[in-house]
Amino acid sequence: MSGKRLPGFLRRTRRRDYQDSEEEDYFTTDDDDESQGKGKKNNNASQKTNGKQVKSSDATKNISGSKDDASESASSGGNGKKTTSLQDSDDPKDEETRDSFMSNGTATASRSSSSLVRSSSSNDSANFTAPPTKPAKRAASRSSTPVLSSSSAHFNRPLDRKLSYRESKFDVIIADENIKMSELCKLSWNGVPREFRGMAWKIMLGYLPTNASRRANTLKRKRMEYKDAIAQHYDIDDNARTLQEQETLRQVLVDVPRTAPEIALFRNERIKRILGRLLYIWAMRHPASSYVQGINDLATPLIAVFLSDYYEGDDVLDGNVMVLLSEESLDEVEADVYWCLTNILAKIQDHYTADQPGVQRMVMRLEELITRIDGNLAEHLMDVGIQFIQFSFKWMNCLLLREFNLKCVIRLWDTYISEDGFEDFHVYVCAAFLCQFSAQLQAMDFEKLFAFMQDVPTENWGETEVEMLLSQAYVLSTLFGGSDAHLTSSSAR
Amino acid sequence: MAARVDEEYDYLFKIVLIGDSGVGKSNLLSRFTRNEFNLESKSTIGVEFATKSIQAEGKTIKAQIWDTAGQERYRAITSAYYRGAVGALLVYDISKHGTFENVERWLKELRDHAEANIVVMLVGNKSDLRHLRAVETDEAMAFSEQHNLAFIETSALDASGVDTAFQRILTEIYRLMSRRNVAAEEAANQPSLTAGKTISLSQDSNQKKGCCASV
Numbered sequence: 001m002s003g004k005r006l007p008g009f010l011r012r013t014r015r016r017d018y019q020d021s022e023e024e025d026y027f028t029t030d031d032d033d034e035s036q037g038k039g040k041k042n043n044n045a046s047q048k049t050n051g052k053q054v055k056s057s058d059a060t061k062n063i064s065g066s067k068d069d070a071s072e073s074a075s076s077g078g079n080g081k082k083t084t085s086l087q088d089s090d091d092p093k094d095e096e097t098r099d100s101f102m103s104n105g106t107a108t109a110s111r112s113s114s115s116l117v118r119s120s121s122s123n124d125s126a127n128f129t130a131p132p133t134k135p136a137k138r139a140a141s142r143s144s145t146p147v148l149s150s151s152s153a154h155f156n157r158p159l160d161r162k163l164s165y166r167e168s169k170f171d172v173i174i175a176d177e178n179i180k181m182s183e184l185c186k187l188s189w190n191g192v193p194r195e196f197r198g199m200a201w202k203i204m205l206g207y208l209p210t211n212a213s214r215r216a217n218t219l220k221r222k223r224m225e226y227k228d229a230i231a232q233h234y235d236i237d238d239n240a241r242t243l244q245e246q247e248t249l250r251q252v253l254v255d256v257p258r259t260a261p262e263i264a265l266f267r268n269e270r271i272k273r274i275l276g277r278l279l280y281i282w283a284m285r286h287p288a289s290s291y292v293q294g295i296n297d298l299a300t301p302l303i304a305v306f307l308s309d310y311y312e313g314d315d316v317l318d319g320n321v322m323v324l325l326s327e328e329s330l331d332e333v334e335a336d337v338y339w340c341l342t343n344i345l346a347k348i349q350d351h352y353t354a355d356q357p358g359v360q361r362m363v364m365r366l367e368e369l370i371t372r373i374d375g376n377l378a379e380h381l382m383d384v385g386i387q388f389i390q391f392s393f394k395w396m397n398c399l400l401l402r403e404f405n406l407k408c409v410i411r412l413w414d415t416y417i418s419e420d421g422f423e424d425f426h427v428y429v430c431a432a433f434l435c436q437f438s439a440q441l442q443a444m445d446f447e448k449l450f451a452f453m454q455d456v457p458t459e460n461w462g463e464t465e466v467e468m469l470l471s472q473a474y475v476l477s478t479l480f481g482g483s484d485a486h487l488t489s490s491s492a493r
Numbered sequence: 494m495a496a497r498v499d500e501e502y503d504y505l506f507k508i509v510l511i512g513d514s515g516v517g518k519s520n521l522l523s524r525f526t527r528n529e530f531n532l533e534s535k536s537t538i539g540v541e542f543a544t545k546s547i548q549a550e551g552k553t554i555k556a557q558i559w560d561t562a563g564q565e566r567y568r569a570i571t572s573a574y575y576r577g578a579v580g581a582l583l584v585y586d587i588s589k590h591g592t593f594e595n596v597e598r599w600l601k602e603l604r605d606h607a608e609a610n611i612v613v614m615l616v617g618n619k620s621d622l623r624h625l626r627a628v629e630t631d632e633a634m635a636f637s638e639q640h641n642l643a644f645i646e647t648s649a650l651d652a653s654g655v656d657t658a659f660q661r662i663l664t665e666i667y668r669l670m671s672r673r674n675v676a677a678e679e680a681a682n683q684p685s686l687t688a689g690k691t692i693s694l695s696q697d698s699n700q701k702k703g704c705c706a707s708v
Binding site for chain 1 (some may be wrong): 515538543
């Protein structure tokens with residue numbers, strides 16, 4: 001716990017300093033500045049609280065997800081005293097209590113403690129230096145992502161290192177006043193570094209405009225719009241809902257606790273609350289499909305990625321991000337996830353309408369493809385009597401989210417989101433995935449095969465394996481894509 | 494049981510698990526076939542499947558149990574899974590009355606898609622949630638008698654009733670089948686009934702009550 005390195009709060013302040021000044025570049029009106037500044041400054045408050053938390057015995061384990069962070073915070077412990085102890089709890093139960101407490105509107109101490117620090121940090125901000133003209137050049141030794149233009153609070157990891165080649169490429173592309181979408185997509189296909197992911201996804205999904213000067217207003221408007229939707233659809237009396245709506249709500253609430261339950265983050269009560277709310281509102285706004293099981297899974301990568309922008313630790317999945325995350329920040333994440341999920345689902349609209357034609361179509365394409373690229377496997381599957389729909393329905397319905405851990409999925413989505421229509425490519429990914437196990441599968445009978453498919457062994461998979469898979473899928477798509485002649489060719493092998 | 498050689502069996506019966514989402518179908522399956530229970534299991538997408546062999550009246554019966562997604566939207570796709578099923582466990586949650594109210598809809602689903610003589614057992618799951626009980630045993634029993642269904646309450650969590658439920662429905666299917674076969678003077682031992690083949694059962698649905706009416 002000794003502060004051999006630069007005390008964390010100093011480094012953070014320095015970066016915040018930079019980020020605040022960045023923010024001024026983009027948020028020109030007072031109004032914007034006010035509303036957009038909140039989340040970030042609350043986080044600032046949170047950090048200071050963090051210092052105090054470290055005093056609790058197991059804080060090193062529970063806070064920030066990294067020892068370094070905790071020890072750094074320890075050296076800033078003095079600042080923690082500024083805030084009340086309300087946010088100190090790192091016990092999830094306490095946190096839940098606080099949630100319900102706050103949602104009842106009976107206690108806003110947490111908010112007020114945040115605003116206490118907010119005002120003090122505003123004073124700090126008076127000392128900020130003038131905004132840099134070219135962030136990347138100004139701060140070579142730390143992250144210089146001008147992501148603040150997209151959302152109000154971006155705590156990128158302290159990077160006391162040079163940007164990698166990839167990172168610096170993203171750095172340049174994203175800093176552009178008018179981001180070139182094709183370049184961003186091209187670069188993102190091979191994976192987006194963590195610091196840039198939230199921003200890159202939001203732009204590629206068409207949620208944020210490529211033009212930097214329009215982003216602040218777009219965000220503000222979209223988040224307001226979502227707030228209105230909550231009032232219209234969610235915060236109403238149950239008696240005001242039709243039977244159909246009540247059933248949808250029931251189904252959503254049955255599935256929320258069953259969404260990624262193996263990940264601590266998704267066991268958090270506040271995350272469950274936003275997930276349930278945004279799924280229900282999406283269902284209300286998209287009556288042709290309404291809520292279908294599996295859509296809940298699709299929200300999880302977005303939640304994890306967008307939350308990362310409000311967190312300094314390495315990994316939001318351990319849930320520690322929630323200990324200090326302000327309600328305002330969470331509201332922002334919720335709105336952003338809602339809109340980005342909406343945009344993703346818009347690309348695969350008929351996957352969730354009656355009879356799910358989109359899913360059935362993809363299953364058929366997969367079968368065709370396997371017949372062409374691995375005839376022996378296709379034959380074996382037919383011999384044992386297993387149908388493609390029996391095992392690959394889930395792959396299509398949940399976009400392989402049930403097959404991989406979330407980190408792998410996020411990497412997979414870097415590519416999917418950068419693809420114009422990922423539906424086609426997804427079939428190639430599934431084909432490459434299936435063929436990986438071809439030899440094993442061909443030695444199995446119906447039951448073993450079915451059991452294997454229900455739980456494909458990918459628990460040790462990481463980004464490397466996903467990237468291998470993606471490149472195999474890419475090769476397949478160049479060999480077999482867009483050419484119907486191949487479809488009829490039996491010599492594909 | 495796990496050590497048994499799976500291939501050795503006298504009969505293979507396909508059973509489907511149906512009922513609203515969240516009533517515990519997947520956990521009933523995992524409790525019966527692997528003696529596992531997971532409080533945090535994910536929703537079932539599409540269909541899942543597991544097998545287990547049991548002994549009934551001196552015969553080895555292998556149950557091939559299909560677990561389907563409960564949500565309405567999936568019905569179109571899951572309807573194919575009723576094909577060849579000789580038994581169905583229609584599951585509701587004793588702590589959620591709505592899941593019991595939907596039992597009628599599920600019966601209609603069976604009438605539309607399954608074999609006419611499929612053996613149906615009504616299963617009130619989550620019997621461990623005594624303090625949250627919303628469906629009285631009497632109510633469910635009356636309903637099951639009215640519709641000629643077998644009935645049992647189970648808890649996948651504490652395992653009570655689970656083995657009994659499967660044992661009863663499989664025995665019942667076996668009895669109906671052998672009775673029919675005897676009547677038809679056919680050889681009863683057809684060891685290789687493969688998945689998907691229809692096994693005709695007695696049309697005499699009154700017999701169903703005899704086996705499993707008690708809780």
